[in-house]
Amino acid sequence: MFDTIFGMPAHPLMVHAPVVLIPLAVLAAVVYALVPPLRQRVGWVLVLASLGGAATAFAAVQSGQTFAAKLQTSARLNEHGNLGLNVRNFAILLAVVSLVIVGVDASRRGRATFAPSGDSDGYTYQRPRSGGMLMGVVSVVLSIGLLASAGVALYYVVRTGHTGALMVWGNKSG
Secondary structure, eight states: OOSEETTEEHHHHHTHHHHHHHHHHHHHHHHHHHOGGGHHHHHHHHHHHHHHHHHHHHHHHHHHHHHHTTSOOOHHHHHHHHHHHHHHHHHHHHHHHHHHHHHHHHHHHHHOEEEEOSSSSOEEEEOOSSSHHHHHHHHHHHHHHHHHHHHHHHHHHHHHHHHHHHHHHTTOOO
């Protein structure tokens, strides 16, 4: 299943999706965590990119294991494989944290109310009364977890890509 695509080894082709989707999810996570007014607009991008990144990282690991079985084992290949497993694991963690934080924030927004006021607008936004502070603390903790999992996932994408490039291209320059 994860062996070849159009007669070519699947792994070198499949790695491009998580290499694009995970950094996109990281960018969305940074905006989501640090710019709360944009959360409602960025949330769906965060969820889709992180789920896509996790799914494609899983596929890249599966195809990499199939591909590695056909290659001569080396320390660099083992390192690359272990780093790839870390990409998959932290991409999954990023997806889970993304789903949870977007769900919590959607719940908070759903519990907010608009009450009549004496202003010309007619209505004012009121934060939910029950559990609002607790949900705010949970949101801050989840934001920190989101940024941490995003940072670690990005770190492993870069390290894994670097070791893969070294195996293919070596230390050639020019």
